[in-house]
Structures are given as structure tokens and as C-alpha cells.
Amino acid sequence: MTGYVLRRLGAALGLLVVISIITFVLTHVVLGDPVQLILGGQGSFATQDQFDALRTELGFDQPLYHQYVTWISGLLTGDLGDSYTLPMSVSGAISSALPVTLELAVLGTIYYVTLGVTVGLLSARRRGTRLDTVASTASTLFQAVPYFALAVALIYVGSIVLGIFPPSGYVPFTEDPLGNLHHMVLPVIAVGTPFAGVIARFTRGIVLEEMEKEHVKAARAKGVSSTRVLLNHGLRNASIPLMTTIGMNTGVLMGGAVVVEEVFAMPGIGSLLVHSILGRDLLVVQSTVLYISVVVIAVNLAVDLLHGLGDPRMRVAA
Amino acid sequence: MATGFFTSRRVARRAGKGRGAALYVGAALLGLFVGGAILAPLITWHDPLTTNSAILNATPSWSHPLGTDYLGRDMLSRVLYGGRTTLLAVGIGVVGSAAIGIPLGLVAGYFRGPVEIVVVAVCDALLAIPSLVLALAIAFVLGPSVATISLALVVVKIPYFARITRGETIALKKRPFTELSVVAGCSAPRLLFKHLLPNMRTVLLVQAAVVGSHGILVTASLSFLGLGIPPPHPSWGGMLKKAVPYLEIAPWQAFVPGVVIFLAVLSFNLLADAKRGES
Numbered sequence: 001m002t003g004y005v006l007r008r009l010g011a012a013l014g015l016l017v018v019i020s021i022i023t024f025v026l027t028h029v030v031l032g033d034p035v036q037l038i039l040g041g042q043g044s045f046a047t048q049d050q051f052d053a054l055r056t057e058l059g060f061d062q063p064l065y066h067q068y069v070t071w072i073s074g075l076l077t078g079d080l081g082d083s084y085t086l087p088m089s090v091s092g093a094i095s096s097a098l099p100v101t102l103e104l105a106v107l108g109t110i111y112y113v114t115l116g117v118t119v120g121l122l123s124a125r126r127r128g129t130r131l132d133t134v135a136s137t138a139s140t141l142f143q144a145v146p147y148f149a150l151a152v153a154l155i156y157v158g159s160i161v162l163g164i165f166p167p168s169g170y171v172p173f174t175e176d177p178l179g180n181l182h183h184m185v186l187p188v189i190a191v192g193t194p195f196a197g198v199i200a201r202f203t204r205g206i207v208l209e210e211m212e213k214e215h216v217k218a219a220r221a222k223g224v225s226s227t228r229v230l231l232n233h234g235l236r237n238a239s240i241p242l243m244t245t246i247g248m249n250t251g252v253l254m255g256g257a258v259v260v261e262e263v264f265a266m267p268g269i270g271s272l273l274v275h276s277i278l279g280r281d282l283l284v285v286q287s288t289v290l291y292i293s294v295v296v297i298a299v300n301l302a303v304d305l306l307h308g309l310g311d312p313r314m315r316v317a318a
Numbered sequence: 319m320a321t322g323f324f325t326s327r328r329v330a331r332r333a334g335k336g337r338g339a340a341l342y343v344g345a346a347l348l349g350l351f352v353g354g355a356i357l358a359p360l361i362t363w364h365d366p367l368t369t370n371s372a373i374l375n376a377t378p379s380w381s382h383p384l385g386t387d388y389l390g391r392d393m394l395s396r397v398l399y400g401g402r403t404t405l406l407a408v409g410i411g412v413v414g415s416a417a418i419g420i421p422l423g424l425v426a427g428y429f430r431g432p433v434e435i436v437v438v439a440v441c442d443a444l445l446a447i448p449s450l451v452l453a454l455a456i457a458f459v460l461g462p463s464v465a466t467i468s469l470a471l472v473v474v475k476i477p478y479f480a481r482i483t484r485g486e487t488i489a490l491k492k493r494p495f496t497e498l499s500v501v502a503g504c505s506a507p508r509l510l511f512k513h514l515l516p517n518m519r520t521v522l523l524v525q526a527a528v529v530g531s532h533g534i535l536v537t538a539s540l541s542f543l544g545l546g547i548p549p550p551h552p553s554w555g556g557m558l559k560k561a562v563p564y565l566e567i568a569p570w571q572a573f574v575p576g577v578v579i580f581l582a583v584l585s586f587n588l589l590a591d592a593k594r595g596e597s
Binding site: 018022145148149153160273277296 | 459587
């Protein structure tokens with residue numbers, strides 16, 4: 001197991017290095033001169049001296065590998081310099097935004113897994129009935145729902161028509177737990193619903209596949225009820241591929257969170273990214289992209305390790 | 319379909335029927351969008367950019383079947399012309415990522431070695447950055463335009479084709495017909511493109527539909543966030559964004575683009591489902 005853990009960790013670290021290089025190349029080589037970006041292009045009123053001074057101050061006159069090393073060591077020590085557009089440091093901005101996004105992602109995952117697995121199990125149990133048809137159709141439709149369109153629809157129904165939920169904003173959990181959850185309801189539904197469809201179909205398929213196997217026939221022959229077989233044999237064996245799917249969905253979910261945060265004006269990492277892109281805040285953009293990838297890789301690493309823990313075959317295969 | 323626990327012949331028949339319906343509905347929807355985009359000037363005589371202060375936020379009527387927006391612009395014509403840019407960007411995204419990703423996957427899967435390691439590492443890295451976030455970063459670097467969206471979609475979706483093609487190539491390489499072709503003196507490019515590629519047609523078509531569905535979402539999301547198609551040019555995401563402040567007095571302005579994006583994503587998803595059933 002130790003060897004497996006070390007190999008997975010090494011792979012994750014390697015992946016992060018490749019991502020950091022891609023991000024750096026994109027923002028430094030493709031983008032061209034960041035100082036021009038900050039002070040404004042051709043029509044800028046800044047003098048050549050001011051350009052040069054800012055270039056030296058921000059370290060853009062250094063060779064590229066030097067800038068890369070500075071950025072990476074900043075990421076490791078937490079000192080990334082100051083944001084150009086916000087009155088705080090880059091790491092300060094990211095560390096205050098990250099919990100908001102993580103909460104949205106965790107609650108969204110709990111919501112879509114609960115809903116999806118329940119619906120999937122129900123349609124597997126009642127396969128071929130009207131309930132199954134309705135559930136399958138609903139799953140197909142759910143999967144096609146765009147987060148931001150759903151978010152706008154939820155604001156319309158939940159805030160304007162019914163007036164139950166706040167249309168935007170965020171309250172930290174530590175200040176007001178109930179208010180926090182109240183603000184979270186609509187965003188969580190918006191970010192999770194498309195995945196509930198994915199998980200429902202996945203659960204149904206994998207559970208039904210499991211039902212064809214010998215151990216299920218043996219259990220049925222012994223007289224175990226079909227509901228128990230479904231839960232103890234079907235769902236249990238489906239849990240590992242289900243977890244892998246949830247891990248793979250994390251990336252897409254984080255992408256969805258970016259848009260949903262923007263709709264609900266939540267001060268998360270997505271809003272930070274969008275605003276720093278509009279404000280051309282280079283340092284925040286490149287660090288935010290990297291941090292989002294760190295979350296995605298960490299979740300998938302955790303899934304892999306759990307998988308290895310539960311299934312010894314995994315440790316040899318990968 | 320194997321008979322067993324919960325199966326019956328009725329169920330099998332129903333599943334087959336569902337796939338057929340998915341294909342027809344998906345194709346019809348996509349056809350409707352493509353047709354609407356191409357024939358836009360014939361369907362509506364309204365210009366998508368002409369504002370009219372006399373009919374701000376008008377409800378749907380005969381002359382404006384989908385109503386007008388907050389500047390009095392015709393919604394139907396904005397949906398149709400917005401469809402042009404969206405479908406163009408998504409089309410370039412799908413074709414471009416397939417044209418780069420498939421050969422990469424073939425080469426990586428067939429020759430293995432260092433090429434494979436590099437292709438897999440870059441693909442894994444690109445996949446660990448959420449598509450939308452990577453597309454946002456590219457939009458940040460290149461500035462908002464249709465060309466940027468298309469390029470972003472190509473870059474973001476290359477791994478989707480490269481990875482699956484590599485996997486299929488590795489699997490097909492072990493099949494007797496591949497060995498036979500090698501023995502018969504078939505060159506590597508001929509083997510890859512004439513023998514292996516046609517055998518993964520269904521899998522790749524499913525992938526193309528999946529990429530198309532993601533492409534619609536990413537394009538609309540970028541425009542919604544103000545980083546896609548620059549205003550005043552119509553885009554589905556932009557229309558939805560601009561409708562939010564008027565939600566209370568003119569909800570159809572949000573309803574129309576929302577449903578349009580939903581149906582466009584659905585059309586690609588249904589096509590993917592139908593093709594998936596074939597394999």
C-alpha cells in the first residue's frame with residue numbers, strides 16, 4: 001500500500017508541475033507583455049520610465065525561468081505578491097474565496113449524489129415500469145440543463161415569485177449558520193442538478209449490470225429479498241465505480257461553480273477568477289487557475305487512494 | 319440483452335425504442351438550430367442589432383414572435399443570429415479538436431514509448447483544469463471574440479479525443495486483423511487510418527457529440543460571463559445575462575435564451591445517447 005500511495009502522490013505532483021507550466025506559458029509567453037496590460041496599451045499616458053519601473057518592480061525584466069521559479073516558490077510559501085486590482089495580497093484574496101467555493105462544491109456533491117443514487121436505485125428496482133421511464137427521461141433532461149440558466153430560473157421562482165430564498169449574496173457559516181445554508185440552497189441546486197441526472201443513469205446501469213452476476217443469483221436463490229439484494233449486493237459493488245465517477249465530475253463541477261457563483265454574487269474563487277480576468281489581474285488569474293486544479297487533483301487522488309484501500313487489485317494495476 | 323434479474327422482453331423492446339426516439343429527436347433539434355442559423359435572414363426580417371425605443375421589453379406578438387429585449391431588439395432574430403456564432407464556434411471546436419486529438423491518440427497508442435508518455439501527461443494536465451476555467455484563461459489571454467472561443471474549445475477538447483483514441487488503439491492492436499495487416503506488409507499510417515480508425519467510428523462519434531454538448535455550454539458560459547462574443551453582437555449566453563435585471567418585469571427575456579441553450583445541449587446529448595446504444 002505504501003508503494004501505491006507514493007506512486008499516486010508522485011503522479012499527482014507531476015501533473016501539478018505540468019499544469020503550472022501550461023498556465024505559466026499561457027499567461028507569460030502567449031499573453032505578451034503584462035506591463036502593457038496593466039498600464040494600458042498604445043494609448044496609455046504612462047511614460048517609458050514608468051513602464052520600466054513597473055517592469056522591474058514586478059520582476060518582468062527577469063528571464064522567464066526566473067519568473068517561473070519566483071511564482072512557484074511564492075505558491076509554496078503563500079507569498080504571491082499583491083493583487084493589481086484588489087486592496088489585498090493574492091494569497092489573501094484566494095484564501096478568503098476558497099472556503100466559499102469548497103462549501104458550494106461539497107454541498108452540491110452531497111445533493112447530487114443523494115438525489116442521483118436514490119433515483120437510480122428506484123429505477124433499477126422498478127425497471128421497465130412507468131416510474132423507470134419517467135426517471136430515465138428526467139435524468140436525460142437534467143443532464144442537459146445549463147447551470148447558469150437553471151440559476152436564473154431558480155432566482156425567478158425562489159426569490160421573485162415565491163420570495164422564499166435570497167437572490168444573491170453569501171453569509172459565512174461561522175457568523176450565521178442558518179443564514180449561510182439559506183443562501184446556499186439555490187446555488188447548490190443550480191450546481192448539482194445536471195450531475196444528479198448523470199449519477200442516476202450511472203447508478204441504474206451499474207446496479208443492473210451487477211444484478212446479472214452469480215453472487216446475486218445465489219443470494220436470490222437463498223431467498224434474500226430483491227430490495228436487500230439491490231442495496232447489499234448491487235449498491236455496495238457499485239460504490240467504487242460511483243466514487244470514481246464522482247471524482248471525475250469534480251472538475252466539471254468546479255467549472256459550473258464558477259458561473260453559479262457569478263450569478264448569485266457569491267465571493268468565491270469563481271467570482272474572483274472572472275473579476276480578475278475582466279480587471280486583467282495576471283497574478284490572481286494564474287494562481288486561481290492553479291488552485292482550482294489543485295482541488296480537482298486532490299479529490300481524484302483521494303478517490304484513487306480510497307479505491308486502493310478498498311480493492312487491493314488497484315494497487316498493482318496502476 | 320441477457321435475460322436475468324429484472325429483465326423481460328418488453329423491457330428490451332422499450333429500451334430499443336428509446337434509442338430510436340433519442341436519435342430522431344436529437345437530429346431534429348440540431349437540424350432546427352443549424353437550419354435556423356443558416357436561414358436566419360429568410361426567417362426574420364428584423365436586424366438583431368437594431369434598437370427601437372418604442373418597443374422596449376415588448377411581450378411576444380405577431381411581428382416579434384419572441385418579444386423584444388431591454389433595447390427593443392427582436393429576440394427571435396437575436397436567437398437565430400446568436401446561433402450562427404455559437405454553432406460556428408462549436409463546429410470549429412469539434413472538428414479542430416478531433417483533427418488534432420485523434421492522430422495524437424493513434425500515434426500514442428500504436429507506438430507507445432516516450433510519445434505516449436508526453437501525450438498522456440499533457441492530456442491529464444489539461445483534463446485536471448476544468449474546461450470552463452481553461453477556456454476562461456485562454457479568453458483572458460486572447461481577448462473576447464468568436465476566434466478565441468473556437469480556439470479555446472479546440473485546446474480544451476483535444477484530450478477528449480486523444481485519450482479515447484489511444485485507449486481504442488491499444489485495444490485494437492491486440493486483435494488478429496491488426497497482426498494480419500502487419501504481416502501482409504501494411505505501412506503504419508495505412509494501418510492506423512485505414513484499419514484502426516474505421517473500427518472506432520462509433521466511439522469517436524459519441525465523443526464528438528459529447529464534445530459538441532460541452533462546447534455549447536462553454537460557449538454560452540463564456541458569453542454569459544462577458545468573456546465570449548463581445549456585445550452588441552447577439553449570443554445566447556449574453557442574452558441571458560442581460561435579461562437578469564429585467565427578470566421581474568420581463569421573465570420571457572431570460573426564458574427564451576435559457577430554453578434555447580438547454581435544447582441545444584439536449585440535442586447533442588441525445589445524439590450521443592443514440593450512438594452509444596449502437597456500440
